[in-house]
Amino acid sequence: MMSSIESDYGNWTSSFAKLLVDNNDPLSIEHYFKCLKSMNPEFVLPLAKAIFRSDERETLEKVTTPCTIVQVKNDPVVPNSVAYYMQKKIKGETTVEFVNADRHYPQLTAPLELIHVLSRVLGFEI
Secondary structure (H helix, E strand, O other), rough: HHHHHHOOOOHHHHHHHHHOOOOOOHHHHHHHHHHHHHHHHHHHHHHHHHHHHOOOOHHHHOOOOEEEEEEEEEOOOHHHHHHHHHHOOOOEEEEEEEEEEEOOHHHHOOHHHHHHHHHHHOOOOO
16 A cells, blocks of 8 residues: 555546545545545655554553444455454443445444444433
């Protein structure tokens, strides 16, 4: 991925947007693509390296605050096993709530489902 960002930023933005946003929502894909395209590639590469090369698993055992992990059911970047791993490692009471959506950005493609999950978790009526 890093070499794709460096060698052909334009092509990477298009394929990355299609990977992370539900293919049934071309408007959101286009919106995310335009956001990525507008970013300066000089800043994207260090940011991508920081995100994809960081490993904070040892931090999870230090978390004692009750947590809710919100996970998309079909995420190609963060599989469900990651949510369950985090739930197991976090010391505080932790639950996993699923958003019935595809891909990585439910706030774009399934906003009502995400709002429903968040309102249930936070105890708000909508």
